[in-house]
Amino acid sequence: MRAVTYREPGPSSVLSLVDLDLPEPGPGEVRVRLLRAGVNPTDWKFRATGKNGPYDEVAPGQDGSGVVDAVGPGVVGFAEGDRVWLVLAQSGRWLGTAAEYTVQPVDRVVHLPVGASYDLGAALGVPAVTAHRALTAGEDVERIAPGTMSGMTVLVAGGAGAVGTAATQLARWAGATVYSTVSSEEKAALAVAAGAHETINYRVADTAAEVQAMCPEGVDLVVEVALAQNVALDVAVLRNRGTIAYYADNGGSEATVPVRDTFAKNLRLQGLLLYTLGADLLEIAIADVNAAVDVGALQVGADFGVPLHHFPLEQTAAAHDAVEQGTIGKVLLAIAEE
Known part of the structure; x- marks a missing residue:
């Protein structure tokens, strides 16, 4: 072969x-x-x-x-x-x-x-399973299925990336409102095609102000690809008992966490890596991802971002x-x- x-x-x-x-x-x-x-x-x-x-x-x-x-x-x-x-x-x-x-x-x-x-x-494998873990990393959601994220708001950093689009599609299927940060109009169009309700171009906009205007009570979850760059922003826009689920070290391998602001909101910083996920979480992720595929909630191609x-x-x-x-x-x- x-x-x-x-x-x-x-x-x-x-x-x-x-x-x-x-x-x-x-x-x-x-x-x-x-x-x-x-x-x-x-x-x-x-x-x-x-x-x-x-x-x-x-x-x-x-x-x-x-x-x-x-x-x-x-x-x-x-x-x-x-x-x-x-x-x-x-x-x-x-x-x-x-x-x-x-x-x-x-x-x-x-x-x-x-x-x-x-x-x-x-x-599916790396992007979709990583996205599933990010969406279930907080204290509110254990499974991704229709209705499990109803009423929740998710901020996806890098909404046009592979994990970002998978997280957007899965969160929309589960009933969440999804905001995505992007760096260009092209990527904004892809994030919207994936299902984002709103996009924020972080190169030209005040991202924190934009998110806070759309969601004054704070978002429930941030799916983060660049913690070192964005941790202060994430803490600012999260609600009390919200979660930052971070899966990569884009933009830097060390992050400076605003300690008082973080504990004052009872926030959770949840790192995640597919290789050490464990058989129990992997089994759940595979089942939910396959259920989403079965009903067309997870798709690829330009029409889906x-x-x-x-x-x-x-x-x-x-x-x-x-x-x-x-x-x-x-x-x-x-x-x-x-």
């Missing part, structure tokens, strides 16, 4: 197209013939820093979608021909989704709902570069057709 791998950390030039033996699934595993693979910031960051575990060779990629083509001993619930999407495919493993086939334990394989495209399936950019497998390096350079929308590897 063809795969793209690297043997040492570094820039995208360390990636090579190679031929590998077809892997066989072991007990509790399935083999998936991949049609699409999602490319996320975590992929190029892992490649650049070598944070992949003790492996001589790594095929990157946490997200993907395709068709089960072999099942290992003891597998129940999956059969050859099943359409699936993957989550955490390369976490603690060397063979991710930048390949024609991958072998995964069954708890990382999810049935793709009828009618959902492989493009959507490959775009998520333009798609396809690269063939042999151009995985270019796909990594596109993500690192901040391409707007979702970057996918088009590995095969059904």
